Amino acid sequence: MKAAQTSRKTSSSGPDGRSRVLEIRDLKKQFGENKVLNGFNMDLFQGENLVVMGRSGSGKSVMIKCVVGLMQPDSGSIKILGKELTHLDRPELDTLRTEIGFLFQGSALYDSMTVRENLEFPLRRHADKVGNRDTESLIIEALESVKLAHTLDLMPAELSGGMQRRVALARALILKPKIILYDEPTSGLDPITAKEIIKLMQDIQDEYQTSSLIITHDVDCARVISNRMILLVDGVNYAEGTFAELSTSQDQKVRAFFK
Amino acid sequence: MVNLGDIRDRVFSFFEEVGALSRFTSRFFREAFRPPFEWAEFLNQCYYVGNRSLTLVGITGFIIGLVFTMQSRPTLLEFGAVSWMPSMVGLTIVREVGPVVTALICAGRIGSGIGAELGSMRVTEQIDAMEVSGTNPFKYLVVTRVLACIFMLPLLVLIGDALALYGSYLVEHVKGDVSFQLYFNQVFDALTFGDLLPSTIKSFFFGLAIGVVGCYKGYYCSHGTVGVGVAANTAVVVASLLLFILDFMAVVVTDIFYDL
Ligand SMILES: Nc1ncnc2c1ncn2[C@@H]1O[C@H](COP(=O)(O)OP(=O)(O)O)[C@@H](O)[C@H]1O
Ligand SMILES: [Mg+2]
Numbered sequence: 170m171k172a173a174q175t176s177r178k179t180s181s182s183g184p185d186g187r188s189r190v191l192e193i194r195d196l197k198k199q200f201g202e203n204k205v206l207n208g209f210n211m212d213l214f215q216g217e218n219l220v221v222m223g224r225s226g227s228g229k230s231v232m233i234k235c236v237v238g239l240m241q242p243d244s245g246s247i248k249i250l251g252k253e254l255t256h257l258d259r260p261e262l263d264t265l266r267t268e269i270g271f272l273f274q275g276s277a278l279y280d281s282m283t284v285r286e287n288l289e290f291p292l293r294r295h296a297d298k299v300g301n302r303d304t305e306s307l308i309i310e311a312l313e314s315v316k317l318a319h320t321l322d323l324m325p326a327e328l329s330g331g332m333q334r335r336v337a338l339a340r341a342l343i344l345k346p347k348i349i350l351y352d353e354p355t356s357g358l359d360p361i362t363a364k365e366i367i368k369l370m371q372d373i374q375d376e377y378q379t380s381s382l383i384i385t386h387d388v389d390c391a392r393v394i395s396n397r398m399i400l401l402v403d404g405v406n407y408a409e410g411t412f413a414e415l416s417t418s419q420d421q422k423v424r425a426f427f428k
Numbered sequence: 429m430v431n432l433g434d435i436r437d438r439v440f441s442f443f444e445e446v447g448a449l450s451r452f453t454s455r456f457f458r459e460a461f462r463p464p465f466e467w468a469e470f471l472n473q474c475y476y477v478g479n480r481s482l483t484l485v486g487i488t489g490f491i492i493g494l495v496f497t498m499q500s501r502p503t504l505l506e507f508g509a510v511s512w513m514p515s516m517v518g519l520t521i522v523r524e525v526g527p528v529v530t531a532l533i534c535a536g537r538i539g540s541g542i543g544a545e546l547g548s549m550r551v552t553e554q555i556d557a558m559e560v561s562g563t564n565p566f567k568y569l570v571v572t573r574v575l576a577c578i579f580m581l582p583l584l585v586l587i588g589d590a591l592a593l594y595g596s597y598l599v600e601h602v603k604g605d606v607s608f609q610l611y612f613n614q615v616f617d618a619l620t621f622g623d624l625l626p627s628t629i630k631s632f633f634f635g636l637a638i639g640v641v642g643c644y645k646g647y648y649c650s651h652g653t654v655g656v657g658v659a660a661n662t663a664v665v666v667a668s669l670l671l672f673i674l675d676f677m678a679v680v681v682t683d684i685f686y687d688l
Contacts, residue, residue: 237560263562271560277553281545291561340561 187214189248190348190380191236196245197404198231205231206242207404213348218374218381220391220412222426223401229384230274232401233350236382237271238262250347267295270341270349270379274356276333278325278340285321288312288340298344311339314376315369331362338369342377349373351383355390367393388427392416400426452644453636459564460571469568473576481537481584485530489588492529493521493595501603510604514611515618517596522619526589527627528675531634534581535667539642542573543663546646547656555647570647574639581635582628622686630678634671641667 191213198206205228213219223229234240236247238254247254249265257265278287288308292299299307312318315335325333334354341349354370355363367390374381385391391398392412400408400415400423408415408423416427497517504510546569549555558565593615600606645663649655 234556239556239559266560266562269560271557273553273557275552277557279549279554279557280552290558290563294562340557 187216189213190215190250191382192246192248193232193236194246194248196232196235196247197243198228198235198240199243204404206235206245208245209401209404210406211399213380213382215380216378217396218370218383218394220383220385220395220398221401222385222388222391222398225386227401228404229386229401230352233271233352233382233384236350237266237269263294267291267298267344268347270344270346272334272338272341272349272351272354274352276325276330276337278333278337280325283322283324284312284317284328284336287325287336288343291340291344295344307343311343312336314342314373315339329362331358331365334358334362334366335369338366338373342373345377347379349379349381351381351385353385353387354383355385355387360389363387363390370394448648449640449644452647453640455566456570456574456640456643459567460575462567464567466568466572470572470575473572474580476541477534477538477576477580478584480541481534482587484533484537485584485588486591488529488533489526489591490595492525493517493592493597494599496520496525496592497596497599501599511614513596513600513604514606514614518593518615518618519623521589521592521596523623523627524675526592527585527631527634528671530585530588531581531631531638531671532668534577534584534634535638535641535671536664538577539638539663539667540660542639542642543645543649544656544660546570546573546643547649547659548653550647550649551652551655566647570643573643574636577639577642578632578635581638582631585627585631626678626682626685630675633674633678637670637674638667641670 189212191211193209193211196206196209197204209228209232211219211221221229221232231240235242236249236254238257250268252261252265254262254265278284279290282290285308288311289304292304292307296304308321309318312321315338317332317335317339320328320332320336325336328336338354351370354366358366370381370383371394373379381394383390383394395412398410398412398415399406402408402422408418408420410418415423418424497513500516501510501513504513504516546555549569555565555569558568593612597606597608597611600611601608642663645659645666649659651658
């Protein structure tokens with residue numbers, strides 16, 4: 170528990186005094202008797218890459234789904250860009266969601282639609298957000314930022330797993346969100362493709378100046394991409410720090426992650 | 429030994445299912461009348477429903493007409509009542525066989541298709557992806573599909589009926605030398621508005637049942653790929669059962685109106 174306490178201090182000041190874009194306090198969620206989140210706390214600051222690491226089944230996806238309102242937490246507060254999630258009605262929530270890009274664990278491309286239609290989908294309701302720009306040019310731009318402009322008229326099934334993940338990333342980016350949530354961006358990919366995805370995530374970070382919350386259990390991914398890390402253990406933010414700090418920690422549970 | 433607790437659990441879960449299905453249906457009606465309406469997807473789904481089942485409904489209808497007429501012919505001949513054939517076949521097909529057989533085919537073809545499609549969209553998080561990109565997935569996926577079923581089923585029933593009657597006419601033409609004109613004159617003489625209206629209304633409800641059950645099973649699919657198979661399968665079973673229950677209710681209601 171010592172690790173968690175030292176971390177509280179760092180997060181309250183924030184790196185370089187940057188503003189908080191996402192703030193989670195005392196988040197709790199259980200399914201029947203299965204207590205998944207048990208008072209989870211987290212801050213995401215403007216422009217940083219925060220990695221939340223946890224074992225498979227530790228509730229990472231549950232946490233990130235609470236953040237976008239796909240799941241209702243039992244208690245606790247989630248503040249995104251200064252707005253308390255639980256106080257929003259449906260249209261307000263939809264508007265807020267345009268500021269959040271979500272990369273799903275298995276890409277989640279619509280398999281009955283072409284790549285173009287997949288990217289068009291978020292624009293259907295929110296074209297106004299990107300200043301009535303021509304849909305086509307937005308789609309091309311997003312696809313180019315993941316280097317897949319030539320796949321425009323292909324179906325997702327015709328793409329490799331890595332390409333699907335990149336298209337999904339383009340779809341998450343198309344509304345130019347301020348925050349991007351990545352649910353296991355490298356899961357199910359071979360190491361080389363995984364490296365490509367991580368490289369893309371970094372490029373996108375440089376280009377769009379987004380704040381990223383990356384959920385993973387992949388240590389390599391965490392080392393490369395993270396500015397800061399939180400370890401999710403037993404439903405709480407067990408430890409917090411940079412990759413270097415955590416990987417040299419003496420704490421048993423922390424060390425288990427880096428073996 | 430039959431375990432009482434086991435039976436009680438089954439009964440409970442049956443009623444739970446009925447309750448959940450009713451809530452799903454009422455949500456469908458609420459969301460169907462609230463803008464925005466997904467026209468493009470609705471038309472798309474109408475095309476799919478028609479395209480997927482038209483051939484099957486047509487062929488089945490045609491064969492049922494043929495077989496039905498061939499088999500009842502000897503009996504009618506025996507009583508010297510073979511001239512009643514067109515009206516008898518017409519009434520049976522239009523009132524009962526046409527709607528029920530068409531609906532059963534659609535339950536197998538469309539109900540399972542919707543269950544599998546929405547089920548796989550659920551387990552691969554595509555439905556979640558829609559939700560976060562600002563499109564209400566219930567409206568986009570469920571409302572359009574159920575409405576497509578409701579509108580297309582009566583149309584398919586009409587086509588099935590027509591082909592069944594045509595099949596029946598062919599038999600009569602070959603065996604009894606009845607002309608097209610004579611055959612269909614007799615059919616339409618026998619049919620009244622009171623036969624067509626209930627069977628059309630019934631078909632709308634059959635469409636509703638097939639669409640709602642397929643969507644419900646798929647939308648709440650869980651347990652990965654295995655769950656998708658289960659969703660498709662139970663969609664057909666539940667929809668078929670529901671069709672017979674609805675059909676029975678329709679017959680009872682129609683009967684009451686006839687007595688008035
Ligand atoms: N919809 C749900 N219903 C019941 N249990 C769930 C649901 N979603 C997740 N869980 C449970 O919550 C736990 C954490 O799941 P998840 O967040 O997906 O793990 P991960 O950290 O691997 O992403 C698991 O034990 C899982 O069984
Ligand atoms: Mg997960």
